[in-house]
Amino acid sequence: MDNILARRLLDFTRHGVAVAYALLAFLVIAAFVYDPGLASWSWIHAQLQITAFIGIIAIGQTMVILIGQIDLSVPWNLTFSALVMATLSADGHSIWLAMGAALLCGLIIGAINAVGVAVFRLHSLVWTLGMNALLQGASLVYTNAQPPKSDVPAVVREMAVGNLFGIPAAALIWAVLAIFTIVVLRRTRFGRYLYAIGNNETALFVSGVDSRKVVFGAFMVSGFGAALAGILLTGYASQTYLGMGNDYLLIPIAAVIIGGTNVMGGSGGYVGTIAGALIVVILQSLLSTAQIGQAGKDVVFGVIILALVLLYAREARPTD
């Protein structure tokens, strides 16, 4: 009896997505039990508002991690793109043009990341780290280290902190993109090829598929997501500032990993990442409510990530 139960439990833990959602449910219940005052729409609203930014960045990061790579250029891609929008807008260009330019910026940065990985065959860990440093420098030069003093256009503010039917607009944008992402991963060639590359790029190449295009796609989605998050965060903070992307490197990556996507690529998906993103945000909130300082939060995060990676690693271990 015990044996069967133990085995069921063990089998269950092999499914990263299931573990992530179980953990999420546990956290929510724990939060409500710990402080019944939290069980309100306003608390949920606040969580969704924050999670949306992380979730949007985690879309591209999920794809990039699925192909066995990583995008470390997100923080300064986000900042740089936001700066481009803010300065164009301050110069009197229309906000749509400014936003378009920012998103284009993100796409181009993503494409340059992909050039390093797909064409020069360098590992993204090094290449995108270099890209991040380069963009940091470029941002400082571009702004003379003085971020543009501009009013954030109403459209941007609405997108970031507005509401539609009482739901944060940013969360709605995230929801639409999330559904789109899940469909892409499950129902399109591009999605199929992402998994194939993460598992065995050689086999895809020998199947006569140009895997480089797929790598470009993944990194460009990540670049686009970073730029979009930069726009939304500008609206959220009512300003662009240097270093605004600093908190958005490791947290989205943690969300992807907690959501059960294999860090080495090849398995996982965005459904898990959604739970992962909510977990990191709710955990932060819970720890804050419990008045645990930043050091304590970091310890709890570290422990959770290590525990989950150990749990998931059993599955990834080759059996033959």
Added chain:
Amino acid sequence: MTRDTNGTGPLLDARAITKSFGGVQALNAADFACDRGEIHALLGANGAGKSTLVKIFSGVMAPDSGTITFDGQEVTFTSPADAGAKGVATVFQELSLFAHLTVAENIFIGHEPLTRLGQVSGRRMRATARALFDRLGIDHLNPDALLSDLSLADRQLVEIFKALSRDPRLLILDEGTSALGRTEVERLFALLRKLKSGGTSVVFISHRMAEIREFVDRMSVFRNGALVGTVAAANCSDEEIVEMMLGQRVDKSFPERSPLPAAAPMLLEVEGMSGGSRLRDISLQLRGGEVLGIAGLEGQGQGELLLALFGAYRRLSGRVMLHGKPAKLSKPWIAKRAGIALIPEDRKTEGLVLPMSVRENISMATLPAYGRFGFVSLKRERRFVAQMIERLEIKVGSMEQPARALSGGNQQKLVLAKWLATGAEVFLFYDPTRGIDVGTKRAFYELIAGLAREGRGVIVYTTETSELAGLCHRVLVMDDGRMVRSLEGDEITEPKILAASFGLGDGAKPEKVPA
């Protein structure tokens, strides 16, 4: 360099060595004995069990059963280090040297002479290396030279000296001459004879039998994992050796070869294709309905040729014509669009994505066909995959099973299914039946013959000579990146193919071209 020995009799005496991998019996009660102070060649066709035997002697793997007596005592070699400590040193086919270290550093890696303070003594290392060279009459190697500056032949010498630096009783050379030209082979054997006169025994594995037989004392021939016989090299003819390697024919029952109509259209023409050091001036022609075999010893450029035709090889020169029109096969997806399919060498790493499902693997090369705008219609995909599973009689529990869970034969069928779906005209097979069971092998023969009957062209490289003889309309023999012989019609027999591959008989020994 004479030594004390424990008793008399052979230095190494292996009895009834058995070893199997999965279902494949690599060695079946194999015996082998090597005397003290002799140079002994190990011969056999591909897959005869020579390499497995050597791996057992060098401690790389343990036998399933059998006994090994070394210098009068029964031993087990638990690891290469253990075998080394007991006096067996092995030089493997793949060189295991460090390009950025010097010759002396490479030779003494792992047992560097030390100073009294425990530091590596470069001075003593150089001196010992030089003494070793002097003793064996090698005067052109500089112990301080960087390995990366050496020719391939000299690197092989360094590898041998590395083995000799531990002063072994038995030196095993696997494919020792594959990188050497004629004069270098002579120099190597001069060295080996010096070793021999010092009491060291040498076991030598080479496919280039014609080159080495004058240098060795005895030869042992293996076939199907067992010893056929040991003969003195001096009194045995080429024909006898080929016969020993081939033995009694097992009837594999190949499908009837469809006659090739005289008007069969030309599918693929290759002229003067060269690339790197592995492909030299290759020309070939393939007609619709023809099965063209590529023969030769392993690693003579056959794999590179197939990859080159599939566009997976860069920097090629020469001309390729498809259907009479010039074609540039520069990338696999271009070759795929041109109607070329490759069943690659290693189904596990190149043919399949093992963790993904049977369905996803079969549809991997043809996904655009199952939907529009980048979408994949699962319904259409499943219908198609089900057809393929039925057509090739692939044994699967469900199409959602991971490819990993299938047997080798069924995995290979998945790879073929993937390519049948593309409607390719030219099929390239790289050793399609390696490691799969007899029943599935026969199914593959039928499939290959079937492709030809449909008017498609097939190029097959296989290490099983019987398959070439049973399936092909024409057989091309490769040696050192070149086509050295073409066999047609009645010439396609196993002895002729084997003889041509080994450069024996028929006066067909290829001219070695200086590199």
